[in-house]
Amino acid sequence: xxxxxxxxxxxxxxxxxxxxxxxxxxxxxxxxxxxxxxxxxxxxxxxxxxxxxxxxxxxxxxxxxxxxxxxxxxxxxxxxxxxxxxxxxxxxxxxxxxxxxxxxxxxxxxxxxxxxxxxxxxxxxxxxxxxxxxxxxxxxxxxxxxxxxxxxxxxxxxxxxxxxxxxxxxxxxxxxxxxxxxxxxxxxxxxxxxxxxxxxxxxxxxxxxxxxxxxxxxxxxxxxxxxxxxxxxxxxxxxxxxxxxxxxxxxxxxx
Amino acid sequence: xxxxxxxxxxxxxxxxxxxxxxxxxxxxxxxxxxxxxxxxxxxxxxxxxxxxxxxxxxxxxxxxxxxxxxxxxxxxxxxxxxxxxxxxxxxxxxxxxxxxxxxxxxxxxxxxxxxxxxxxxxxxxxxxxxxxxxxxxxxxxxxxxxxxxxxxxxxxxxxxxxxxxxxxxxxxxxxxxxxxxxxxxxxxxxxxxxxxxxxxxxxxxxxxxxxxxxxxxxxxxxxxxxxxxxxxxxxxxxxxxxxxxxxxxxxxxxxxxxxxxxxxxxx
Amino acid sequence: xxxxxxxxxxxxxxxxxxxxxxxxxxxxxxxxxxxxxxxxxxxxxxxxxxxxxxxxxxxxxxxxxxxxxxxxxxxxxxxxxxxxxxxxxxxxxxxxxxxxxxxxxxxxxxxxxxxxxxxxxxxxxxxxxxxxxxxxxxxxxxxxxxxxxxxxxxxxxxxxxxxxxxxxxxxxxxxxxxxxxxxxxxxxxxxxxxxxxxxxxxxxxxxxxxxxxxxxxxxxxxxxxxxxxxxxxxxxxxxxxxxxxxxxxxxxxxxxxxxxxxxxxxxxxxxxxxxxxxxxxxxxxxxxxxxxxxxxxxxxxxxxxxxxxxxxxx
Numbered sequence: 134x135x136x137x138x139x140x141x142x143x144x145x146x147x148x149x150x151x152x153x154x155x156x157x158x159x160x161x162x163x164x165x166x167x168x169x170x171x172x173x174x175x176x177x178x179x180x181x182x183x184x185x186x187x188x189x190x191x192x193x194x195x196x197x198x199x200x201x202x203x204x205x206x207x208x209x210x211x212x213x214x215x216x217x218x219x220x221x222x223x224x225x226x227x228x229x230x231x232x233x234x235x236x237x238x239x240x241x242x243x244x245x246x247x248x249x250x251x252x253x254x255x256x257x258x259x260x261x262x263x264x265x266x267x268x269x270x271x272x273x274x275x276x277x278x279x280x281x282x283x284x285x286x287x288x289x290x291x292x293x294x295x296x297x298x299x300x301x302x303x304x305x306x307x308x309x310x311x312x313x314x315x316x317x318x319x320x321x322x323x324x325x326x327x328x329x330x331x332x333x334x335x336x337x338x339x340x341x342x343x344x345x346x347x348x349x350x351x352x353x354x355x356x357x358x359x360x361x362x363x364x365x366x367x368x369x370x371x372x373x374x375x376x377x378x379x380x381x382x383x384x385x386x387x388x
Numbered sequence: 389x390x391x392x393x394x395x396x397x398x399x400x401x402x403x404x405x406x407x408x409x410x411x412x413x414x415x416x417x418x419x420x421x422x423x424x425x426x427x428x429x430x431x432x433x434x435x436x437x438x439x440x441x442x443x444x445x446x447x448x449x450x451x452x453x454x455x456x457x458x459x460x461x462x463x464x465x466x467x468x469x470x471x472x473x474x475x476x477x478x479x480x481x482x483x484x485x486x487x488x489x490x491x492x493x494x495x496x497x498x499x500x501x502x503x504x505x506x507x508x509x510x511x512x513x514x515x516x517x518x519x520x521x522x523x524x525x526x527x528x529x530x531x532x533x534x535x536x537x538x539x540x541x542x543x544x545x546x547x548x549x550x551x552x553x554x555x556x557x558x559x560x561x562x563x564x565x566x567x568x569x570x571x572x573x574x575x576x577x578x579x580x581x582x583x584x585x586x587x588x589x590x591x592x593x594x595x596x597x598x599x600x601x602x603x604x605x606x607x608x609x610x611x612x613x614x615x616x617x618x619x620x621x622x623x624x625x626x627x628x629x630x631x632x633x634x635x636x637x638x639x640x641x642x643x644x645x646x647x648x649x650x651x652x653x654x655x
Numbered sequence: 656x657x658x659x660x661x662x663x664x665x666x667x668x669x670x671x672x673x674x675x676x677x678x679x680x681x682x683x684x685x686x687x688x689x690x691x692x693x694x695x696x697x698x699x700x701x702x703x704x705x706x707x708x709x710x711x712x713x714x715x716x717x718x719x720x721x722x723x724x725x726x727x728x729x730x731x732x733x734x735x736x737x738x739x740x741x742x743x744x745x746x747x748x749x750x751x752x753x754x755x756x757x758x759x760x761x762x763x764x765x766x767x768x769x770x771x772x773x774x775x776x777x778x779x780x781x782x783x784x785x786x787x788x789x790x791x792x793x794x795x796x797x798x799x800x801x802x803x804x805x806x807x808x809x810x811x812x813x814x815x816x817x818x819x820x821x822x823x824x825x826x827x828x829x830x831x832x833x834x835x836x837x838x839x840x841x842x843x844x845x846x847x848x849x850x851x852x853x854x855x856x857x858x859x860x861x862x863x864x865x866x867x868x869x870x871x872x873x874x875x876x877x878x879x880x881x882x883x884x885x886x887x888x889x890x891x892x893x894x895x896x897x898x899x900x901x902x903x904x905x906x907x908x909x910x911x912x913x914x915x916x917x918x919x920x921x922x923x924x925x926x927x928x929x930x931x932x933x934x935x936x937x938x939x940x941x942x943x944x945x946x947x948x949x950x951x952x953x954x955x956x957x958x959x960x961x962x963x964x965x966x967x968x969x
Binding site: 150381 | 669713714738740749761765
Binding site: 151152153155156159160163164166167170171174175177180183293296297299300301302303304306307312313314317318 | 418421422423425426429430432433436437439440441443446558559561562565566569570572573578579580583
């Protein structure tokens with residue numbers, strides 16, 4: 134537990150020391166402005182829920198990809214990974230603490246997004262199904278953190294992690310239907326979307342912000358949880374591989 | 389004359405070294421599967437809004453706007469390359485040389501900008517048909533030089549910004565992303581300039597991309613040549629303005645950095 | 656029970672597409688509690704590899720090792736709280752954070768309570784002389800300061816056994832001296848210290864005993880005094896313009912191992928007995944030869960002599 138908190142604390146300190154960490158908190162409200170403009174111009178105020186949640190997903194995914202994803206790799210480049218291994222605390226707990234902190238901070242983008250919509254466009258966002266909404270947010274954050282753990286571990290092991298992380302933003306925004314629902318994508322892509330937890334999450338959140346009753350809530354929420362858990366398990370397993378390599382071969386064997 | 393030749397040589401070598409750096413990062417595979425996929429996804433992400441709105445006209449609007457934006461993105465990424473000079477420790481060497489730093493800086497990123505322009509056109513011509521749009525041929529070919537113009541205009545803007553932050557290199561990533569998203573918001577990419585309130589439209593027209601993009605939309609819509617020319621002229625004016633500003637201020641920023649020692653950090 | 660007990664440790668590295676490298680070839684060593692033990696050897700001797708194994712960061716390919724009586728392979732949870740590592744160098748610190756923040760982080764990872772963390776980091780900063788710079792970013796520190804911070808970091812867990820890997824490399828002589836004074840203080844507190852170095856002077860001044868290691872094998876374990884006399888036995892004298900007869904006379908002196916003419920005309924006289932140097936110099940000075948230079952052989956050359964000598968006398 135202490136390791137988890139130590140990880141959380143240092144992550145907050147990193148946030149202050151590295152300005153890049155603030156990027157998603159700037160871009161989220163700007164995207165909010167863009168999407169609001171688009172729907173206003175098109176005369177489709179009914180689509181404001183769509184405009185309200187897309188920037189949040191963009192921010193959260195960015196945090197997962199660029200902050201969390203590089204956690205372990207940065208330790209490696211910094212020369213501190215061996216010291217982390219040698220310390221009594223659990224390596225996984227420290228990493229998890231850092232990633233959870235990053236992910237929770239993403240919640241700020243919710244407020245930014247909605248504030249901007251309200252202040253500039255006078256948009257009011259009504260949560261028609263509050264319990265469903267908050268439950269979805271909670272499980273989504275969990276899934277985001279789990280996926281981020283997978284990214285953090287896999288980026289260390291994969292050879293082309295840099296390329297992947299630089300280009301894995303928009304493809305997932307499209308596949309995840311975070312702005313335009315997956316139902317608008319061609320048929321052949323939809324199975325891929327089904328394994329991206331974002332698509333389930335985004336659908337649920339949009340539904341919670343609209344008056345119509347929600348269908349199959351339990352099942353859809355479970356899908357988010359399951360996919361997130363899968364990410365977490367993959368990440369923890371990969372972390373074990375990393376630790377074995379550090380101790381076994383004495384090097385992580387990738388560039 | 390010889391000053392021109394030696395300056396040109398400096399530029400050329402800087403361009404080549406920039407290109408080499410670039411290909412050190414990208415292999416063909418990673419360019420295609422990494423950058424290209426991302427780029428096509430980005431344009432598609434916005435073009436799909438047109439599908440959501442059930443309007444082909446809107447789809448085209450978003451597609452063209454965001455494809456052209458890719459060119460500007462390339463130009464803005466170039467800021468990264470120039471400020472990495474400090475990180476590499478090559479900055480002090482550069483400053484000690486007789487060449488003007490702005491020249492080298494401006495030239496190093498040209499390749500990235502060119503890549504952006506190329507990608508933008510690729511996006512336009514691949515995704516246009518994919519989304520069921522029909523572009524008027526041969527008129528559409530005019531879009532090629534116009535996109536290059538937008539790229540160059542954005543590049544001058546980005547060079548100016550690179551000078552502004554040369555002393556605070558750790559802010560580069562933030563500024564690059566902020567610039568991109570602000571341009572996406574204010575340059576008539578996703579909504580027409582007419583949508584903006586008066587004062588904002590004015591700001592918009594002073595930014596790169598806006599006028600050039602309107603020229604591109606004019607070409608596709610078949611507007612009269614005079615309208616197109618007016619927009620092109622405006623973009624050229626904007627580009628020159630930012631270029632002049634960059635040339636004037638870059639040296640000053642560098643000197644300020646030399647005075648307060650902020651250029652030293654290889655952070 | 657020794658604080659550090661190494662039994663026939665082997666470590667082989669198999670880098671991709673290259674021949675396997677034997678970094679440690681059956682190394683055995685016992686360090687009693689409270690001793691400052693030097694591991695002296697040239698680059699690539701296996702010093703860092705041994706330290707990594709003992710600090711549970713690397714697994715051995717064979718053999719066993721114990722720290723505080725616990726097996727470093729199977730009982731890592733018992734070993735880790737006991738040890739402190741000072742790997743040194745430019746890396747290993749969070750450069751964008753302050754010195755204090757670095758220490759606090761590791762304090763937490765070493766399971767200290769909140770109050771302990773604050774107190775101990777302040778104490779250690781004081782101890783290594785970094786109090787004034789405690790809240791500055793590490794990236795602004797000089798090499799010597801970073802090294803001191805590394806030491807403070809290694810002590811956050813109040814380790815009973817400390818591993819210092821070439822801690823003074825790259826330091827200026829003054830800074831290195833201060834650092835060694837710190838090590839002496841730590842020894843006074845009863846901590847066991849394993850220090851790796853390729854600096855003979857350092858080994859001599861700080862350590863209770865010194866182990867010579869080269870190419871993964873231990874050559875011997877000596878006290879510094881013996882080491883000192885070992886080295887000073889093997890002196891060399893370089894002479895210019897010495898008359899032939901004098902050189903013949905010198906060759907005949909007991910304790911002179913060789914008299915060779917080098918390419919540039921200088922004559923190199925090598926001795927292997929203490930006291931022989933004085934005799935040689937006397938011969939030279941008596942005939943007025945003053946272009947004389949004495950030097951100590953390098954560690955490698957000592958080894959060569961030593962191995963050729965078939966072992967050392969303690």
